[in-house]
Amino acid sequence: MSNKRIGGDFNSLFDDNNMEESEGLRTLRLSEIEPNKGQPRKVFDKEAMEQLAESIRVNGVLQPLLVRPLSTGNYQIVAGERRWRAAKIAGLAEVPVVVRDDLSDEQVMQVALIENLQRENLNPIEEAQGYKELIEKYNMTQDQLSKALGKARSSIANSLGLLTLPVGVRDLLADGKLSAGHCKALKMIKDPALMTEIAVRAADGELSVRSIEAIAKREAKSEEEQTMIKPRMAYYTEVEMSLTEALGTKVKICEGKKTNTLQIAFEDKDQLEGILRLMAVK
Template sequence: MAAKTKRLGRGLGALISDESDDEFFGDEGAKQFREVEIHSIRPNPFQPREEYNTKLMEELKNSIAEKGVIQPITVREKDRGYELIAGERRLRAVRELGYDRIPAFIMEVETDDEMLELALIENIQREDLNPIDVARGYHRLIEELHLTQEQVAQKVGKERSTVTNFLRLLKLPPEIQESLRKAEISMGHARALLGVENAGRQLEIWEKTVQKKLSVRDVEAHVRKINQPPKRKVTISREKSPYIEAAEEKLREVLATKVKIYPQKKGGKIEIEYYSKEELERILEILQPPGNDY
């Protein structure tokens, strides 16, 4: 039976040098580093990663099949077995390859808060983690461990502004967050969309971005256009001269109805109001010179 067991063929000594091991762990390193049986490792209950890239997983499996596990996983001892702290992808890969053991660092982690913090930070610092999962990791550190944004930034080695920008992504509608997770849009697109406060408008621009494959600059231009205040119609107030006002008043008295005069550069126009056919005939009679029929 032992001959049929699949192991990480190159051995721990070939994968991790004694010098690097001692440098990392000191004199007690041998007690904290060993090959662990895969069936004894339980999943991390605080695992923040929600999605795995199939292509990257296949590449990892091919790499392990050829060279072994270069970077050990990290576990803690619990309930006569082990609980995974970090290394979910590596553990999945060796399981799918049929191995029965994997190199692991054994850490002393006493509380679930420590476990959560280690798991979140390890995942957040991975290059292939999508922006939304990074943002959710920061959010969990703040909400569940009661950390400030400044403390989160210090723990993950980032600027506070970087943490803030990631957290702002969680204000986007769920459809846009999912699109960012799937890499349909980039972080730049998402940040540009945050420039629009209305969620409906955000979705409109996002749909157009995905359909037409708009660049980040295109999205920024759309946002600027939406945020641009509407142009006010400029009405030029022209004060009427006393002569025009007197003429209006005289016509109103003569015609017994509303009259307005609109002077122009050359000439102008007179507006006479009437409210029935009979009133129109009355006005015409007033305007008609004596002896002329119309």
């Protein structure tokens, strides 16, 4: 696979002046244009599409679509599927396009992904998946994405982190029932089941971001305390069992707030002396 990337040349593909001066600028019938099956955006908001269609009815398609020729004689959309769909809704028969026959399949996918990430209101999960695909499939780094999209590298890193959330939480975020702030707080909760439970409550409006943060802090503190206590209790139990077997009587370690005590049970003087001998105490 070619390592050639759109990278810094991406913005030039969509520069209005370049498009107007391009030899590839022409008008095509909507029936001659096909959407890209690899389009990263799977859902198009109906209300937003109606608004764009109304704008197109009044003003026309202000920015040409970017397309490439197919062997069938039709043209495939590289960037601008929303405009194409909205033009159909608006009842247009044709739209302005810029034809590029020098784009490889890899570049087409890169442009489609980057154009969506830069220009469309993808939900947070679609956005994160777009970053992930560009990184994994096209070997782009977070720094390269940052430059191509004009976004801070930390923003891209935080977005990618959303993909580590449990599926149920990701679905709520994708549906717009949770905010990025909710998810940032939820990531503080280590238990996936608890995280999902809290996410559902937050989506229902029961918990604010601050409430989730408070729950996460309580859980973290409780987990830390348990981590400190469990190894010590296990050690004490092991010592009790060893001494009980060695001394032939019940031995118990009692924990106090400041000091701990070791209790050794005995029935009479003879048993006590036997215990002392075993302990090498004269």
